[in-house]
Amino acid sequence: MKIVAPISKIEELEMLLHCGADELYCGIRIPEWEKSFGQWWINRRSPQIANILSLTDLGTITEKAHGKGVQVHVAMNASFYPRAGMDLVLALCRRLAEKIHIDGLIVSDLNLLMALSLEALPLRIHLSSLGSCFNSESVAFYQSLGVKRIILPRQLTVSDIDRLIKRSDPAMEFEVFALNDGCYYEEGYCQTSHALGAFCLTAWDMTVRQSAKRRVSDYELEKNEKKYREYQWFLNNCGSSYQQDGLPNGPCSLCWFGRFRDWGVTAVKIVGREAAFVRKMGSVQLVSAVMDKVREKASSEEIAAYARQIRNTPAYCNSGHMCYFRES
Amino acid sequence: MHLALHLRKIPEDQILPDIPGHLRSCYDDTGADFQHLCEAFSPVERVYVGDEFCPLRLPTTTQLAAFCRFSNERNLELTLLMPVLTDAGLDHCATLFERLAKCYPEAEVVANDIGTILFLRKHHPGVHLSMGRLFNKGFKDPRLSLKDMTVTPEIKTLLSESTFDQSAFGEVMARLNVKGLERDLLPHGEAVANSSMDYRTAYYFPFGYVTTGRVCRTATFGKKAGCDFKMIQKCVKPCNDLSFRLKNDAVSLDLIQAGNTVFYRYPPSRLMGLVERAEEQHHRLIYQGFAI
Numbered sequence: 166m167k168i169v170a171p172i173s174k175i176e177e178l179e180m181l182l183h184c185g186a187d188e189l190y191c192g193i194r195i196p197e198w199e200k201s202f203g204q205w206w207i208n209r210r211s212p213q214i215a216n217i218l219s220l221t222d223l224g225t226i227t228e229k230a231h232g233k234g235v236q237v238h239v240a241m242n243a244s245f246y247p248r249a250g251m252d253l254v255l256a257l258c259r260r261l262a263e264k265i266h267i268d269g270l271i272v273s274d275l276n277l278l279m280a281l282s283l284e285a286l287p288l289r290i291h292l293s294s295l296g297s298c299f300n301s302e303s304v305a306f307y308q309s310l311g312v313k314r315i316i317l318p319r320q321l322t323v324s325d326i327d328r329l330i331k332r333s334d335p336a337m338e339f340e341v342f343a344l345n346d347g348c349y350y351e352e353g354y355c356q357t358s359h360a361l362g363a364f365c366l367t368a369w370d371m372t373v374r375q376s377a378k379r380r381v382s383d384y385e386l387e388k389n390e391k392k393y394r395e396y397q398w399f400l401n402n403c404g405s406s407y408q409q410d411g412l413p414n415g416p417c418s419l420c421w422f423g424r425f426r427d428w429g430v431t432a433v434k435i436v437g438r439e440a441a442f443v444r445k446m447g448s449v450q451l452v453s454a455v456m457d458k459v460r461e462k463a464s465s466e467e468i469a470a471y472a473r474q475i476r477n478t479p480a481y482c483n484s485g486h487m488c489y490f491r492e493s
Numbered sequence: 494m495h496l497a498l499h500l501r502k503i504p505e506d507q508i509l510p511d512i513p514g515h516l517r518s519c520y521d522d523t524g525a526d527f528q529h530l531c532e533a534f535s536p537v538e539r540v541y542v543g544d545e546f547c548p549l550r551l552p553t554t555t556q557l558a559a560f561c562r563f564s565n566e567r568n569l570e571l572t573l574l575m576p577v578l579t580d581a582g583l584d585h586c587a588t589l590f591e592r593l594a595k596c597y598p599e600a601e602v603v604a605n606d607i608g609t610i611l612f613l614r615k616h617h618p619g620v621h622l623s624m625g626r627l628f629n630k631g632f633k634d635p636r637l638s639l640k641d642m643t644v645t646p647e648i649k650t651l652l653s654e655s656t657f658d659q660s661a662f663g664e665v666m667a668r669l670n671v672k673g674l675e676r677d678l679l680p681h682g683e684a685v686a687n688s689s690m691d692y693r694t695a696y697y698f699p700f701g702y703v704t705t706g707r708v709c710r711t712a713t714f715g716k717k718a719g720c721d722f723k724m725i726q727k728c729v730k731p732c733n734d735l736s737f738r739l740k741n742d743a744v745s746l747d748l749i750q751a752g753n754t755v756f757y758r759y760p761p762s763r764l765m766g767l768v769e770r771a772e773e774q775h776h777r778l779i780y781q782g783f784a785i
Binding site: 302 | 633656738
C-alpha cells in the first residue's frame, strides 16, 4: 500500500519525501478562475491556504518528486463546474498533463469526467471521494470513463469497503482515508462551500418544528447539542490538537491497515492540504510507522494493537468518534 | 404540469391528503397568498414512496405491495424513490425491486447512485428509471448573502447552474439509458433552470436539500447514550415524528433538519415562479410537504 500525502508548498516537498510519502496530491491556484468566479473555488479547498500558488512551483515539485519515483496528482474536485468555467478547467487539465507532466487528476464532477474521457490525456484519472462511489456496481461505469483509482468516501463502514472491493474488478485501484479531518455530512452530497466556513460547524439555534408530532425538552436539546459538539471536536482533529509526543490527533483508520492490505487496497490517504508543515510532518510519520508494520507483513491484529499504542490516546480511541468507517 | 405526492404511509382514510391546505400551513408564518398558485394545481397523478436520503426509511416489501394496490385502485402512477446504496443495501433492496416489478411492472424508480441504476438495468431492464437530485450538484449554501456582493455574469451563471444543465450530462444519461431527471431549486439561482436538454424533468417542492449524510442527528434522539453519532443499521425512526428548525441570524432562508438531511424552504416568490414555469413547460412537481 502507498502513502498518499498532501502538499501545498514547495518547502514541504523534501520533508514529505523524507518522512515516507509514496505519492503526493495537491491543488493549484488559478488567478484567472478567481477573477471570474471570486470565492467559488476551483477545487474543494481554499486557494490561498491549501493550494500550490503557481504552475512554476507545481512543475518544480513534480520534477523533483519524479526524481524520487513519487507521483503527483492534482485535485480538480469541485463538485461541479459551470459551463462558463469548463473551457478554462479543460485547458488547465491539458496544460497539467502536457506541460507540467503531472501523473493524475482527482475528479468528482461527472461532466468533467465525461469530457476528460474524450480528451484521453496522458495521465491517470482518480475518482475523488466527492464522486461518492458507494457500491461495486458503480465501479464498472467509472472504469468505462477511464478512471484508474477510486478514492472511497469516508461514510462507508469497514464491511462496506471489504464487500465493495471484493466485488469489483481487480484492475481497479482503491484508496481509503488514513488520517485527519472527519466530515459530518457526506462530502459528495454536501452542497455547501467551505469558502463560507464549514457548514457543520456553523452555530444553529435548533428548535422542534411546530408541525412535529413529538416534543423534545430544552434539556434534551441542550444535551444533544453538547454531544454533537463533542463529536464535531473529534472530527475536527480533536480541536486540532497533538499527542504529547507531537503526533497529531484526529480521525484515522490506522487500526485497519492490516485488513486494507489483505483486501487489496492500493493506497491510504492523509487528509489536510491546508494543514501546517508540522501537522503534515507528524501525519506522514504516524502513517509511515504503521505502514512499516504492514510492509513487515505483521498480522492485522498486531497492526491494530501497534496503531493504538503509537496513537497513545486510548480514551479518544475508545470513544469511537476517532474512527473513520465505524460500524454501528 | 403533472402533480405527484410523496407519501410515507397510506392515509388511514384511504383518501389522498389535501395539498393546498397543507402547503398553506407550511407557509403560515409568511402571510403568503397562495390562492392563484393552488388553483394552478392539477389533480395528483402519481404517488412517490421511499426515500432519497436514508435506506432505513424505505418501505418494507409488504408496505410497498400495499402502496402498489393503493395506486392501482386509484389509477395513480407509482414511483419508488431510492437513496444511495452500499453493496449490502443493494442486496437488501433486491427483494424490494422484485416485489415492485411483480406488483406494479410499469412503476418508475428514481435512483440516486449509479450502482442502483446499473443494478436495475441488469436485473429489471423494463423499469422506468430517473436520476434523482443527489446527482445534481450546484451551489446551495444557504449562508451566502448576495447583499453587498458584486455578482459578475460568471457568478450569476454559477449560482443558476448545476450538473444536469451541462450538455455533457446528456451523454451520461444516454450511457445509463435514463430518461428523467429530478431536481430542486437552487437557493440563489434562477427560478427554474434553462436546460436545453430534452428529458422529463421533475421538481420537488416546497423544500430543496442542502446537505445530507449517513450520520443522522435526528436518530440520536432515539438512541441510548453511548450509541450516538455513527452510521447505523437499525433505527427507531424518530424522524417520523420529529424534525427541527435551524436558525442563525445571518441566514435568511428557513432551514429544516429532517432525518439526516438539511432542507431549505423555497421563499413564496420562488415557489410561485416554479409553479408557473412547471405549468408552461409541463414539468412534474412533487409535493414533499407531508414527507418532510
